[in-house]
Amino acid sequence: NAGVTQTPKFQVLKTGQSMTLQCAQDMNHNSMYWYRQDPGMGLRLIYYSASEGTTDKGEVPNGYNVSRLNKREFSLRLESAAPSQTSVYFCASRLGGAGVGETQYFGPGTRLLVL
Amino acid sequence: GENVEQHPSTLSVQEGDSAVIKCTYSDSASNYFPWYKQELGKRPQLIIDIRSNVGEKKDQRIAVTLNKTAKHFSLHITETQPEDSAVYFCADVSNTGKLIFGQGTTLQVKP
Numbered sequence: 001n002a003g004v005t006q007t008p009k010f011q012v013l014k015t016g017q018s019m020t021l022q023c024a025q026d027m028n029h030n031s032m033y034w035y036r037q038d039p040g041m042g043l044r045l046i047y048y049s050a051s052e053g054t055t056d057k058g059e060v061p062n063g064y065n066v067s068r069l070n071k072r073e074f075s076l077r078l079e080s081a082a083p084s085q086t087s088v089y090f091c092a093s094r095l096g097g098a099g100v101g102e103t104q105y106f107g108p109g110t111r112l113l114v115l
Numbered sequence: 116g117e118n119v120e121q122h123p124s125t126l127s128v129q130e131g132d133s134a135v136i137k138c139t140y141s142d143s144a145s146n147y148f149p150w151y152k153q154e155l156g157k158r159p160q161l162i163i164d165i166r167s168n169v170g171e172k173k174d175q176r177i178a179v180t181l182n183k184t185a186k187h188f189s190l191h192i193t194e195t196q197p198e199d200s201a202v203y204f205c206a207d208v209s210n211t212g213k214l215i216f217g218q219g220t221t222l223q224v225k226p
Contacts, residue, residue: 031212033212033213033214035214041218042121042204042216042217042218042219043159043204043214043216044216045213045214045215048212048213050212058213059215090158090159092214094212096212102147102149102164102208102212103149103161103164104149104161104212104214105161106158106159106160107158108157108158109158
């Protein structure tokens with residue numbers, strides 16, 4: 001199993017450009033999450049999908065949209081990138097339910113620089 | 116709202132000493148508390164977790180304690196080694212699975 005994968009690994013954008021970050025998991029997990037990590041800020045939740053067909057806002061959703069394409073894939077879209085969106089983006093997934101289903105597994109991250 | 120406070124923000128110890136990181140949460144409904152370790156340039160990795168029906172959990176040199184009454188939980192690392200150097204995050208998990216992270220603690224273990 002590859003676990004949680006993300007593409008691309010690195011991206012440089014100009015202000016106003018759009019792009020989509022891709023995330024996929026092969027663990028048959030029900031829930032998926034997008035976080036951003038800025039220096040000294042820890043990880044902050046952008047959007048999440050508790051189950052296929054549902055999405056909800058997290059702490060910092062402004063400027064982003066998401067799509068839960070199917071059970072495996074959860075994409076994050078920046079419609080008009082801004083320098084404040086320069087960050088490292090992590091996707092995560094969890095099975096759901098009690099016990100071991102609570103553990104979240106993270107992808108390798110996407111480093112985004114907006115000029 | 117949901118909030119997790121983590122202290123200290125940086126911690127420097129000599130190899131072989133113990134390290135303790137503390138977190139306080141605000142959501143009384145929280146019942147699952149994971150700790151993640153993040154090495155430079157890498158993804159967060161779960162190192163230990165604890166559930167609200169347990170007061171302490173240990174895994175080799177790592178232990179976590181939970182005080183639900185006071186709403187705080189702590190990570191204890193004994194006999195620290197240079198490879199323990201990393202950023203450590205505590206988290207609070209809501210019943211929808213949302214992770215609310217603490218601000219992180221940068222641990223430096225000096226040889």
